[in-house]
Amino acid sequence: AQSVTQLGSHVSVSEGALVLLRCNYSSSVPPYLFWYVQYPNQGLQLLLKYTSAATLVKGINGFEAEFKKSETSFHLTKPSAHMSDAAEYFCAVRHGSSNTGKLIFGQGTTLQVKP
């Protein structure tokens, strides 16, 4: 069975500082991994995805994530935080061999960006 753990339910950074949101997964088969962002009162928007191609994945809004199999991690980073990055971020895993496989979400991390 797959699962996702996001370390830290709240992360606070200053504007311009590095953003690091942690995600560790558990999967018995090669996973597909995703990061979604949820702005207040909005739906889930895909930031980026890993589907067994390049281990460093670049997404929208300057975010990127690196798949590290040895650490079973898929941490999300951004070199310089912007006020508009304040949102809820969800890491998710999906069974790699089936397109009907559901997404399993982590608990979410709220990113606060201070001026």
Add this chain to the structure above:
Amino acid sequence: EPEVTQTPSHQVTQMGQEVILRCVPISNHLYFYWYRQILGQKVEFLVSFYNNEISEKSEIFDDQFSVERPDGSNFTLKIRSTKLEDSAMYFCASSGQGAGELFFGEGSRLTVL
């Protein structure tokens, strides 16, 4: 850009009433999903639907819940007799063949009084 649309955006209902939440998935997608998010909690899988039948459902998706694709465009979630604990944001999602990611709608907020 194609998007998943959901109606209503917010529905308030009395406990015991039936509720139908509607979704229009992206037109060429084949796989459809419902998720829910109770306020302050994680996004939880409810059900997946493919080829006009449920392909997987969670333990949350009990006999009070049903899904239907009544025509070529809509995908609905029905809750037969709502309970207070059904209050949540319900998200519809769809995906295309081999696409990998799910595309989510804006959600329908259900409040049960």
